[in-house]
Amino acid sequence: MGVRFFHIIRILLLMLVSCPITAQDLLILKDSKMVFDIAKNVSVYEDKANRLDIQKILAKEIQKQFRKNEKTVIAFNFSSSCFWIKLSLINSTNEPLALQIKNILLDTIQVFVVENEQVILRKQAGLLIPFRERDVKTNYYIFDLPSSQHSIYDIYLRVNSRLPIEVFASIGSREVLGEQSAENKFLQGIFFGFVILVILYNLFIYTIVKDIGYLLYVFSCFFTGLSNFYMKGFLYQYLFPEYPSLNSFINYNNLICLVVIANIAFAMQFLRIKRYFKFSYYIGISLISFLAALILLNLIGFRQFTFISSQIIFLCIAVLGVYVPYYIYKKGFLPARFFLLAWIGVILGGVIDVLKTNQFLPTNIFTNNAYQIGTALEMLLLSFALADKINLYKEDRLKAKEENLNLMQKNLELAEKNVYLVQEQNVILEEKVKERTLELQIANREILEQNEELHAQERELMIANQELIKQKELIEQQNEELHHTSYRLNTSLRYAKHIQDLILPGREKLTDFFQENFVIYLPKDVVSGDFYWFVELGWDKKWKKENQSLLESINPEFLTHKAVLAMIDCTGHGVPGAFMTMIVHTLLHEIVEIKKINNPAFILKNLHTGIKNLLKQSESKNTDGMDMSVCYFEKDERKKEYKITFAGAKGLTFYGKDQEIVQLVSEKYSIGGSLRKERKFTNQTITLPEGTMLYLASDGYIDQNNAERMKYGSINFKKLLNQIHHLPLQAQQNILIDTLKQHCGQEEQRDDISIVGIKL
Incomplete structure (x- = not known):
């Protein structure tokens, strides 16, 4: 209303x-x-x-x-x-x-x-x-x-x-x-007082240091202050209030052009543009010339042309005023950072003033005087920049003086050394002439003596030849003995390999318990330090199969088949490793089949104790041991699944899950060895359906190097298993062997390699 x-x-x-x-x-x-x-x-x-x-x-x-x-x-x-x-x-x-x-x-x-x-x-x-x-x-x-x-x-x-x-x-x-x-007059008074103070201070510094940069900066500050004095109306009010016609000559465009000319001249001198950025030096000269021409054209009467042209130039200078000092600062001239900050302050002040004029910012003391605040900040920072430049000059001069003194001292030392060397060389040459003469005389005598020695050596060679014939006969005899010894050793090694092959579980045992399996067993020498061990627990399988219905009626759990599978990598390879495999095989038989221990963690703990005691590692310096993975299988015929309890000592065990290969985590220490810290082994239990792939491996495959001395690595091994675990087992075995051959090329096998792959 x-x-x-x-x-x-x-x-x-x-x-x-x-x-x-x-x-x-x-x-x-x-x-x-x-x-x-x-x-x-x-x-x-x-x-x-x-x-x-x-x-x-x-x-x-x-x-x-x-x-x-x-x-x-x-x-x-x-x-x-x-x-x-x-x-x-x-x-x-x-x-x-x-x-x-x-x-x-x-x-x-x-x-x-x-x-x-x-x-x-x-x-x-x-x-x-x-x-x-x-x-x-x-x-x-x-x-x-x-x-x-x-x-x-x-x-x-x-x-x-x-x-x-x-x-x-x-x-x-x-x-x-x-x-x-x-x-407003009070604030303007503060600003112009500050400008006068900056001018007087830098003029005073100029009288002391006689640096043209200070004088150029005084002109820059003077024209900046004069242009602000004019644009705020004080120049007309206080200098020529009764002569308005002077405003036709002392006008905005001419004063701003003078300010920019003074600033360009100062920047060229202060930033050493001719040294650091020569192209922008010629741009600066061209801009000064063009601005001077605009002042003359403005006085003649081409005001619109000069105003538009000057505004375009000022826009270019605003961009150059940021880029050039930044470029020179990056070149290593540190005072340029003050110039860059000062120029950014002026630009920000101008931007705030324009935004305030167009009512994008509120009107207050700060926005009304933003451009002058930016100008004052510019003057203050450039004063700091000049002081920093003087300090830089002083440091450069001191360094130059020190370098000159050091150079003079080095030249004096070098001259003294040269004189000494010349004298020394003369003495050396005289001595060498005497020595050479003496040497020639001695050489003549030696030639005569050598002729006599040659005759004596000829006689000695005849005697030595007879001795060589005797030694040849002795070497042939020894070679025959070595050949006989080598034959006996090879025969022994072949028999040792035959014994070692006998203690490995037969493929039919693995096939009876698991659906399918493959074994890659590649000893580095004739006999190996790697072996795998398998035993099926419980009643005889044939009797259990014949009495399946009876067992199921008594207790369904009787249908669960149980077995232990282990992968062992003993210290060393060849004959020492093979001896360790025999010891470990005997201990496993005692722990699992005699003591009836089927808990993997307890198996590892008992095996560790047995190795320490058997090899007397607490008393001797023996450090032999092994890396090992143990899996205890409980196969449920009705549910078609396997419950697997795993424990490992630096062992490598993998299984497939959801189209991905998962590695079971082993302890980070081995069985046996000199480590006195108590070994604790923990079990991991997983349940896997039939058809799942499980792999047990020694570290020989992943440690095999190629021609560039690069190991195959556990990451690549895991990726390879992830790519092939869905393939038939024979194809998996072939791919693993072919990949190993391709990786090692002509390189010698460095360790025993064992991999057991089973399909549950």
Whole structure:
């Protein structure tokens, strides 16, 4: 209801006032403490002929041509036209109002206040208007407005400029705008005081160190401060307020070009661009020349061309100002980091200022002065950079002096050595001449003596030849004895192999208990240190099969077949390893078949104790032992599955699960050996269905090296099993053997190799 009532009142007021205000929003000021941005409440009209006065603007035909400003700021591109800005206003406060325009880069601003189609107030200001005509003698444009309250009146602004036009206009009470102006002057005073301090400090440093970089930096700071002094309106206010025509020469574009020229010159000298980045040095010279030409063209009158060209150049310089110091810093010139940070600070300040102008950021002390804060930060960081550069120069000079002193000292030492060497060489040459003469004399005598010795040696050779004939006969006799000994040893080894083959479980035993199986048994020598051991427990299988129905009626568990399968890799290979296999075979027979121990962990523990005692390892230095895997099988005929209890001592045991090969975890120590720490072995129990593949292996396969001395490895072995475990067992055996041959090539087998594969 409140909104509708206000809308009705507004329509009635518009009907009472003859001057139409439908082209823009009516601005109602209620809070005297607030300052209102009028950009969204105005309408604009472009006077292309630049001939209309306020009376013609008030004509209804012209009023209809006003268009509402849809932008967040009042801005126009380059144009020779005059622009009229219209605002309808109601002052509902009890305070006198004022209009403030912060952009001082406007040639002329004319303000007309119209009430009931009558011009009740005319005022003007601008760079081409004498300063004394301003209402408020301050750097910004502030115009006092009529004190009419609760009545509608229109404000018309007529603006033109030789630059693109931006009108940052706001309305508030005269008191509040005055306080803001005072606060702004205070902050600007701090900034310009800081600039003067930086200039004086670096000028003082220049008088001491005579480094041209400081003087160039002073010029850079001077033109930077001068351009800010001009853009804030202080230059016109304090230096030539009665001579506005000077603003045609001392203008924004020329000052900014001078600032950039000074900054480029300083950067080229400070960053040593000619040394570190020669291409950018020529770019810098070209930019300075082009900017100087733009200043001359601007003075002649080509303002639009120079402004657009300079903006394009400034954009390129903004990019180069980041890339070039970063590139030089990467080349090793450390002070460039300060220059990079300083330039980024200026860019950030400019970005924040643009975002604030377009109302993407709030207006406050920081955003209003963001560009100057960035400039001050740039000056401070570049001062640090110059100091860092001086320190770097001092270090370089000290290093150069030290290097020169060291070089001079080395040259002196070298000269002294050369003199000494020449004298020494002369003495040596004289001695060598004497020695050579003496040697020739001695050589002559020796030749005579050697002739005599040759005759004596000839006689000795005849005697030695006779002795060689005797030795040849002796060697032939010994060779015959060695051949006979070798024959007996080979015969013994073949018989030992026959005995070792007899203790290995026959394939028919494995086949009786498991569906299918294969065995790869490749000793390195005639006899092996590897062997596999199998025993089936319980009643005789033939009797058990004949009485199956009786056993099932008594207890279904009697149908469970049980067996123990072990893979043993004894220390060493050949004859020593074969002796160990006989010892272990005997101990396993005693532990499992006599003592009836079928728990794998207990089997390993008893075997470890037996080896320690039998080889007296607690008393002697014997360290022989073995790696071992033990599996206890409980086969359930009814459920068609196997319950497997496993324990291992560095053994290798794998099984297939869900189309993947899984390795059973063994303990990380062997059976037997010199380790005095108590051995603890733990069982792992798994249940696998019939048809599952199980593999027991020694480490000979995975440790076999190729021509590059690379082992086959457990990872590759596991991958190979994963690829073949679903194939027929004969195919698996062939692939394992072929893969081993392909891997080792012409290399000698380094250890015994044993693999037992069973299909449950």
